[in-house]
Amino acid sequence: MRLTDFFRNVAREMKKVSWPKRGELFRSTLTVIATVAFFAVFFAVLDLGISSLIRLILE
Template sequence: MFDRIKEFFSGVRYELKKVNWPSWDELKSSTTVVLVFSIFVTLFIAIVDLGVGTLVRKLIDWM
């Protein structure tokens, strides 16, 4: 059983050595893009939610 675990982690280590890791500049750039996009989507959803909530409230008050 321990041989299989050892073999598994040996394979994992071998595969991780083959990975093409991003440079520090690429990592910072990608992180910035993800954060800016996440903030944009969050603001968009908040504005749409606010608008739909206001519309529903006005519709309920009208009825």
């Protein structure tokens, strides 16, 4: 009884959700992918620089 009430309430709440339009979803996805790519490159370069600096210090 409680489980069926839960799923009924979930279905009711999902109908109230304002889903993004296709264009908005596409732009948001591109923004997330670009941000993740930027930070991946940024931290890779930073890691490379710090590693090189540590190697220079230890030699």
